[in-house]
Amino acid sequence: MYIDINCDMGESFGIWKLGLDEEIIKYISSANVAGGFHAGDPHTMNTTVALAKKSGVAIGIHCGFRDLVGFGRRPIQLSAEEVKNDFIYQLGALREFGKLYGLKIQHVKPHGALYMMAAESEEISRAIIEAIQSVDPGLLLYSMEHSITYQLAHELNQPVVAEFFADREYDANGKIVFTRKVEEKPNSKEIAQKVLRAITENKVKTVEGVDIPIKAETICLHSDTPGVLEIAKEMSQTLKDKGIIISSFRDRATIDSLPFQ
């Protein structure tokens, strides 16, 4: 049994550091590399791709709103055309650094408010999917199972991966409770068990206290969640103990092991 673990990376900016990339990368299989609009800059992108290469981790473009001061967590009403062009720009920038290190881009993951808005909007989801299909249709799109993005990707034959959030709460509709910043340090053992259950049983307990079915083909960790490193370690060990192989989609042995086939 395989599972992908992804984490946002390269979200520093200039002198300002964010995240424990060098530590966390040991426990993940896919890095969502900030594209420079909500976070990241060319120097940071270079460092991050080099780190991914060295660590055997796949890369994806983490494209967000052009809003550094808001870290891409403030909803902005863009036109579909703006969504597309912002995406293509950031994708290309990352691809060039990938070329420098011999890494292809594996996936696309919208960031923050863009991710959440896409999940609720056919127009934004369509803009992202069309942008992917216009330049590189083989890229995997990461989104939540219970989202318009996920549904529409299926309809448009875009490979899409169901993402489960280790460090976020779910509601009875299968949606995560969005927050601009997690303040309290979550319990890492509880998270590890929640993730294990999502992977093996496809279930999660919601904030309302009920169980709902949930797909978990990739697990997401947020680099600014308090105690994220501890969570990463605990989760990684818990999964390995159950014989689950942490592996990016790029690295899967056979095409049949890919979830979106």
Add this chain to the structure above:
Amino acid sequence: MYIDINCDMGESFGIWKLGLDEEIIKYISSANVAGGFHAGDPHTMNTTVALAKKSGVAIGIHCGFRDLVGFGRRPIQLSAEEVKNDFIYQLGALREFGKLYGLKIQHVKPHGALYMMAAESEEISRAIIEAIQSVDPGLLLYSMEHSITYQLAHELNQPVVAEFFADREYDANGKIVFTRKVEEKPNSKEIAQKVLRAITENKVKTVEGVDIPIKAETICLHSDTPGVLEIAKEMSQTLKDKGIIISSFRDRATIDSLPFQ
């Protein structure tokens, strides 16, 4: 006889328009597309590449300092590493839009103060050339014959094209007199003759009033020079009247016609 004419394009930003791209593109063969750091944005880049495709014009990355408010015309002391990473980022962004329209990138032209600083600095020239060679060594570098950039490119076997500035004055050292903004409208007939002479006789009269030898393999027009459209028309007609074919390097019939062979 062939000549390339290049012009900076895509230098609008958001609502702010700069340049008469749709008009000028009729008279040039190579478009230097702003990379988004000194000017340009994803939407503008998309529009510009689409326009180049439609117009049969080759594209190159016009990479400048990350200084929108200064339009990349204020010298900034970057490290070689920063120069490289900023370049790769912008190059990749443009390449992705090129892919969208089936256009390969032909050339690299540093913008404004970066161009001028590189011309005087081995460190910056080396950073740019190494960046090119690390991702796409076949790209043509545009620079002035009398520059460290041009010299070093030759030494490092980087294809380099000698650029002649139609709308700038030269001094006795073969250097152009840098300015952040040309205020007066130059005489288009004089410019056309100056360009013709540079191409056919390899000579230019300097601000000191003497003739110096000068190489002119590509001719540069600045989109914010007053009267640029008139200059473009006049120059284009003057060259055609002499049987000179305006053509990008990408479009030359035989490899032998390329100047840097």
Add this chain to the structure above:
Amino acid sequence: MYIDINCDMGESFGIWKLGLDEEIIKYISSANVAGGFHAGDPHTMNTTVALAKKSGVAIGIHCGFRDLVGFGRRPIQLSAEEVKNDFIYQLGALREFGKLYGLKIQHVKPHGALYMMAAESEEISRAIIEAIQSVDPGLLLYSMEHSITYQLAHELNQPVVAEFFADREYDANGKIVFTRKVEEKPNSKEIAQKVLRAITENKVKTVEGVDIPIKAETICLHSDTPGVLEIAKEMSQTLKDKGIIISSFRDRATIDSLPFQ
């Protein structure tokens, strides 16, 4: 009879010019000076305040979202705290340039999407009003009569001025039809008559073809409306011909002539 005419000014950015400030300022009494977030920069702000001083025009802070590439016309979900702090920052910047030229700040006018979102949101309107009252409660707030901003300002005893848009259409609810960009050139004579009627009869014909009552204490012109200069001239002459004095609130002879008394 007095009327104030306001126009957005100082909306250039770096090398990029927007608006015909030097021409339009002859026909207005109050300049909404861009604060640097949606448009404007320190150099432009300096030039604009100098121009207002020279032209005898009052100044106000035109504060928008921090979104240069979107020109502040894309709705962004900010917290009330962010709205306040962004406002205070831009207000202070303008006030310092005002000090340089001996000009006090007369008014506050939110820009673009912030203006429109405030009109519909008590939270945003409250944030703006509280910010004003925390640093300079005498500033006049410009908003539309049919807006939450206008209502709440009255409730909170904030002097507020009912703004009528010369170059926008109204609907039957008294709201203007928002657009990111006016593409067609409006008819200046029709606009002049519409404005005259709004001032003297307090009526406007809506897009649905019905008349509604409307307050018009200040008239707004957008600097990027096609043909704005012609509109400004026509409107100004039409009003003067009817004996209406174009005058900022700062310049009114008596306190009794102020609309919000």
Add this chain to the structure above:
Amino acid sequence: MYIDINCDMGESFGIWKLGLDEEIIKYISSANVAGGFHAGDPHTMNTTVALAKKSGVAIGIHCGFRDLVGFGRRPIQLSAEEVKNDFIYQLGALREFGKLYGLKIQHVKPHGALYMMAAESEEISRAIIEAIQSVDPGLLLYSMEHSITYQLAHELNQPVVAEFFADREYDANGKIVFTRKVEEKPNSKEIAQKVLRAITENKVKTVEGVDIPIKAETICLHSDTPGVLEIAKEMSQTLKDKGIIISSFRDRATIDSLPFQ
């Protein structure tokens, strides 16, 4: 005997934190508040001024180049006009937050590369001093004794305070050795003794190993120097043990105790 200790503050940006402002402020008397160009944003500025108010610390504007990604530590060639306008803009923004908390601005300290370039350039120093004198001539300018800024301020009757850098090395010319980032953690006891000696004996040992005379009217600590908090504590205690009162200029009992009288 009095001494002022200043530290750069408010240099976070959006989600990115920098400096231990809440800790360090206990040991200083003057806060250099980032103006938003090299670091800082309206929210951070608000928080920082509130903290200064609560801590009884005086505030000054820390104005840097408009270069967030370079943190204002990359030299940029600005015109005198640009230096002035950038300064006035940032000063005004801070003044408005000061008004919110009942704090006047005490001083002006250019940041990073602007500080170092001013120290070597009459044009830049003059631009800064003229800008101060155009809006608030009573503001104290912080600079090094061995700088053109310091000299010129004296000539132009601008109150200027001689700054001694606790965490930087000096050379035999009395200049500090500039660095974009201090990597190693300095010895806090050595620094405390170096500072004590500069204050009481007006001497410092240079990197060449010789003693030179040095004025020290304010002591600067950099918030991103490794171990800065330890240095602040050690230095503060060492000075207090010698009966030296740490006090901003704003808080000095008599005008005679001010160094620049």
